[in-house]
Amino acid sequence: MSNEQQVNHGDHDSESEIQPSYYASRAKAIEALLVQKGVMTTNEINSEVNAMDSKSPADGAKIVALAWLDDSFKTKLLANASEALEEIGYKLPDETPYLKVVENSEDIHHVVVCTLCSCYPRMLLGRPPDWYKSLAYRSRVVVSPREVMEEFGLRLSDDIEVRVLDSTADLRYMVIPRRPLGTDGFDQESLAALVTRDSMIGVSDPLSAHF
């Protein structure tokens, strides 16, 4: 859709800077209107952007590592994620969608998608990767989850039940992947280093202990 806008039309652009893409221009225009109409200030927009950029998969990884180490924390996290997080001093922003944490086991494997758009647990993992927003992932993972996960390098045995979670509404899902073997005695930091973004979406396993 936006490709046409990004094509450099030869001589026309030779003296100008690179043109912003269609979507970048549109976002700029909407931002300018919001400020002009007094809906929000530039400072408020910047602080939202900064808040979002301050989150990354490292936040989620620390929480997964703690869940691996502390059974009672994990139980609370699965039952009521925001309460469990608040107890360890991790306050989710107000107005945040409801967070639900699910756990992968030797019997059940969860994988998350938003078929309608790109709903994602941004409050814990930051911005979603581009592939998560792609039409290919969103349409294929609901129909052929095993095939898609295999393309990510994860081959699941037929005995394992696959559960695709389509977050269409007010819930955001994060997966606690299976703890890698050979990690007995690892502390939270060394465990967190094995937890990848993709493993918390469910399309892959965490790194192995001896990579």
Add this chain to the structure above:
Amino acid sequence: MDRFNIGDSVAVRIDSPRGHYRTPIYIQGKTGIIESICGRFKNPERLAYGYDGYPLKTLYTVEFLQKDLWPDYKGNIADKLLIDIYEHWLNSINEG
């Protein structure tokens, strides 16, 4: 009171109302089971047009067997799809 209990069989309404809604076409008309009751949330179909989102709608996680969704599904017969659907998109199987 919530209309459905965990374990109830439900069918997703087939509809394409004008405007914004959060029930994908692929799940419409399919039969599943209430897996959990997520709570009551502002109605996105109202929020999208500048209204306050009231009255609140109960949101359910509904569980479907993959083999019931896709005729050629390959994998474990217990493989599932779980999806969050608002109450006004669900009909009780017994209600017809």
